[in-house]
Amino acid sequence: MKIAVDAMGGDFGPRVTVAGALRAAQDFGIDVFLVGVERIIKNELEKLHYDRAKCTIVDAPEAISMGEGIFSLRRKAKSSIRVGAQLVKDKLADGFVSTGNTAAVVYISRKVIGALQGVERPALALLVPTLRGMSLLIDVGASVDCRPGHLEQFAVMGRVFMESVLGLENPRIGLMSIGEEESKGNDLTREAYERLENSSLHFIGNVEGKDIYSGKADVIVCDGFTGNVVLKVSEGVVEALFHWARREVTRNLLAKVGFFLMKRNLKRLYKKVDYAEYGGAQLLGINGVCIIGHGRSNPQAVRSAVRMARDFVVHRVQERIQAEMAKLGGATHGAKA
Amino acid sequence: MKIAVDAMGGDFGPRVTVAGALRAAQDFGIDVFLVGVERIIKNELEKLHYDRAKCTIVDAPEAISMGEGIFSLRRKAKSSIRVGAQLVKDKLADGFVSTGNTAAVVYISRKVIGALQGVERPALALLVPTLRGMSLLIDVGASVDCRPGHLEQFAVMGRVFMESVLGLENPRIGLMSIGEEESKGNDLTREAYERLENSSLHFIGNVEGKDIYSGKADVIVCDGFTGNVVLKVSEGVVEALFHWARREVTRNLLAKVGFFLMKRNLKRLYKKVDYAEYGGAQLLGINGVCIIGHGRSNPQAVRSAVRMARDFVVHRVQERIQAEMAKLGGATHGAKA
Numbered sequence: 001m002k003i004a005v006d007a008m009g010g011d012f013g014p015r016v017t018v019a020g021a022l023r024a025a026q027d028f029g030i031d032v033f034l035v036g037v038e039r040i041i042k043n044e045l046e047k048l049h050y051d052r053a054k055c056t057i058v059d060a061p062e063a064i065s066m067g068e069g070i071f072s073l074r075r076k077a078k079s080s081i082r083v084g085a086q087l088v089k090d091k092l093a094d095g096f097v098s099t100g101n102t103a104a105v106v107y108i109s110r111k112v113i114g115a116l117q118g119v120e121r122p123a124l125a126l127l128v129p130t131l132r133g134m135s136l137l138i139d140v141g142a143s144v145d146c147r148p149g150h151l152e153q154f155a156v157m158g159r160v161f162m163e164s165v166l167g168l169e170n171p172r173i174g175l176m177s178i179g180e181e182e183s184k185g186n187d188l189t190r191e192a193y194e195r196l197e198n199s200s201l202h203f204i205g206n207v208e209g210k211d212i213y214s215g216k217a218d219v220i221v222c223d224g225f226t227g228n229v230v231l232k233v234s235e236g237v238v239e240a241l242f243h244w245a246r247r248e249v250t251r252n253l254l255a256k257v258g259f260f261l262m263k264r265n266l267k268r269l270y271k272k273v274d275y276a277e278y279g280g281a282q283l284l285g286i287n288g289v290c291i292i293g294h295g296r297s298n299p300q301a302v303r304s305a306v307r308m309a310r311d312f313v314v315h316r317v318q319e320r321i322q323a324e325m326a327k328l329g330g331a332t333h334g335a336k337a
Numbered sequence: 338m339k340i341a342v343d344a345m346g347g348d349f350g351p352r353v354t355v356a357g358a359l360r361a362a363q364d365f366g367i368d369v370f371l372v373g374v375e376r377i378i379k380n381e382l383e384k385l386h387y388d389r390a391k392c393t394i395v396d397a398p399e400a401i402s403m404g405e406g407i408f409s410l411r412r413k414a415k416s417s418i419r420v421g422a423q424l425v426k427d428k429l430a431d432g433f434v435s436t437g438n439t440a441a442v443v444y445i446s447r448k449v450i451g452a453l454q455g456v457e458r459p460a461l462a463l464l465v466p467t468l469r470g471m472s473l474l475i476d477v478g479a480s481v482d483c484r485p486g487h488l489e490q491f492a493v494m495g496r497v498f499m500e501s502v503l504g505l506e507n508p509r510i511g512l513m514s515i516g517e518e519e520s521k522g523n524d525l526t527r528e529a530y531e532r533l534e535n536s537s538l539h540f541i542g543n544v545e546g547k548d549i550y551s552g553k554a555d556v557i558v559c560d561g562f563t564g565n566v567v568l569k570v571s572e573g574v575v576e577a578l579f580h581w582a583r584r585e586v587t588r589n590l591l592a593k594v595g596f597f598l599m600k601r602n603l604k605r606l607y608k609k610v611d612y613a614e615y616g617g618a619q620l621l622g623i624n625g626v627c628i629i630g631h632g633r634s635n636p637q638a639v640r641s642a643v644r645m646a647r648d649f650v651v652h653r654v655q656e657r658i659q660a661e662m663a664k665l666g667g668a669t670h671g672a673k674a
Contacts, residue, residue: 103516103521130577131577131580131581141515144515144522144523145523145524176566178478178481178561178562178565178566178569179440184440185481185562186481186482186560186562187482189562208569208573209565209566209567209568209569209570209571209572209573210569210570210572210573210576211573212570212573213573213574213576213577214573214576214577223523224515225515225522225523225526225563226562226563226566228515228546229513229515229546229563229566229567229570230546230566230570231546232515232545232546232547233546233547233549233566233567233570233571233574234546234570234574235546235547236545236546236547236548236549236550236551237550237570237571237574237575237578238574238578239547239550239551240467240468240550240551241574241575241578241606243468244468244606245602245603245606248599248602248603248605248606249599249602251602252602254598254599255598255599255601255602257595257598258594258595258596258597258598258599258602259595259599260595261591261592261594261595261598262585262586262591262592262595262596262599263595264592265582265585265586265588265589265592265595266582266585268585269578269581269582269585
């Protein structure tokens with residue numbers, strides 16, 4: 001199996017991505033393509049011990065910055081993201097992993113690799129930690145303006161993911177809304193509710209923001225705008241809380257001592273909720289495997305992202321999605337863009 | 338000044354609301370109407386010392402439960418929420434405070450009291466704690482399906498609130514979106530961005546979920562669906578974090594000791610982020626003062642909500658909003674529902 005890794009991605013670039021990719025190659029016995037500026041990657045490789053046979057550099061001299069717009073992306077044919085996606089398109093790689101600009105990876109992967117037949121909109125899925133384990137939030141930012149049929153497709157894709165990768169049979173599907181009753185929500189969620197209720201999915205109704213981390217549903221469906229807001233608000237709350245906690249601690253000596261004694265536990269807690277640790281989001285509904293890691297990913301997280309790509313290939317997730325979409329067939333008629 | 342308090346509202350009913358209303362009456366020198374089932378309110382009053390001259394019971398024998406739908410609300414002419422709103426409509430009370438079912442209070446207040454001239458949609462505003470102080474999130478659930486012109490009106494209402502109640506001159510207005518660049522977001526936010534940029538407001542651009550609690554903007558504008566999701570997700574994250582922290586603590590003795598030493602500080606931290614403490618959300622854009630407290634409000638929070646109602650009356654917030662809307666005039670043309 002061959003996985004292409006965007007060596008230029010992430011906040012720390014090749015220093016982290018190359019190390020992570022090599023670890024994955026070694027630990028999971030797969031081959032990796034390191035895609036990016038050859039000279040820089042070589043430089044990183046020289047610092048590390050690795051199996052040369054399992055690692056190939058693919059030159060991609062153009063860089064894409066974290067804030068780059070769609071127009072400039074179109075012109076860059078030699079960016080590491082585009083070259084990596086092209087490797088998947090040409091079946092030279094089985095999957096692509098990037099910790100680069102999420103919007104750019106989604107946009108380019110969709111253009112280059114293309115959508116699966118029957119999928120109206122791709123969706124970015126992310127596993128989030130809950131009090132009971134992990135739940136899948138879908139979409140977290142690939143498709144921001146959605147229609148009810150799109151949300152139904154997201155639900156189906158989420159089910160396939162949870163069943164095939166996590167081995168969770170008939171996962172509970174929840175619809176992200178602002179009240180438990182069917183009548184609550186906006187126009188989009190009310191119509192999506194009806195569709196989901198009439199589907200063959202294990203639909204458990206609306207879930208509210210406060211239910212996400214309680215693990216009430218295994219798959220939580222929403223449009224990409226809402227999902228992205230959920231993610232970033234969660235991040236903001238965690239950061240603010242830890243900030244306030246530190247401020248509280250400096251108020252008196254007892255608290256300082258207490259904080260010191262709890263430090264290891266608090267660190268573990270922070271790691272638990274820091275989604276840079278989780279190896280990334282999965283782009284579902286395109287005709288190939290694409291995993292997008294957090295920009296803050298460390299080598300360990302890059303390794304996890306490569307493992308996730310491998311799992312996608314092994315479990316043929318995208319093929320299963322395609323098959324489910326064919327079954328859905330007429331059901332999404334009317335959701336055409 | 339006379340403030341009507343929905344005595345039947347909240348998770349704990351008259352036991353909490355009556356105590357809170359009486360405290361407010363005493364501390365702020367205002368008169369209160371206690372609206373609800375006379376017998377039950379009398380019962381509560383008997384347990385308390387209070388100034389009988391400052392406190393009048395208004396009988397409203399029908400109850401509205403927390404999950405009640407719109408259809409059953411229409412039939413109930415004698416609910417405490419309807420009677421309270423009617424007191425404002427009839428100018429017998431200067432403002433209304435309820436800790437009842439938020440959707441019911443919004444719906445009934447809007448119907449009974451009516452919208453301010455020029456206001457297309459009412460908005461529920463909530464002050465949230467940030468690292469720098471407090472920011473206003475508007476709308477948090479009154480109007481879920483919005484058009485760009487509505488968001489512009491929310492921004493104007495938010496500015497009036499921050500200027501008149503908090504004395505903050507020309508507050509920084511941010512638009513809740515999923516990326517800082519103008520091009521990021523969904524159709525609604527992109528159009529709203531353009532409107533806000535061309536307005537006379539101090540518009541600082543898009544803010545992301547992670548910026549809410551950093552205090553980047555003084556007023557954060559969004560549709561009611563998104564705002565409500567933000568609120569409930571925040572609540573969920575706080576609950577999950579405290580839950581995980583407790584779990585971590587039981588792992589070893591040092592952490593237990595540390596937790597014990599930090600207990601007072603953690604409690605204060607929890608209070609800081611627990612929005613039941615903040616005296617409630619403000620319904621802006623209707624022709625009268627209406628404050629909606631959290632269902633979990635304690636007497637202190639009810640007292641704060643009554644004080645907020647008083648501040649609204651003193652600062653003539655709704656009148657100022659009306660004046661600003663007249664100035665906005667043609668600008669929202671095209672936002673008509």
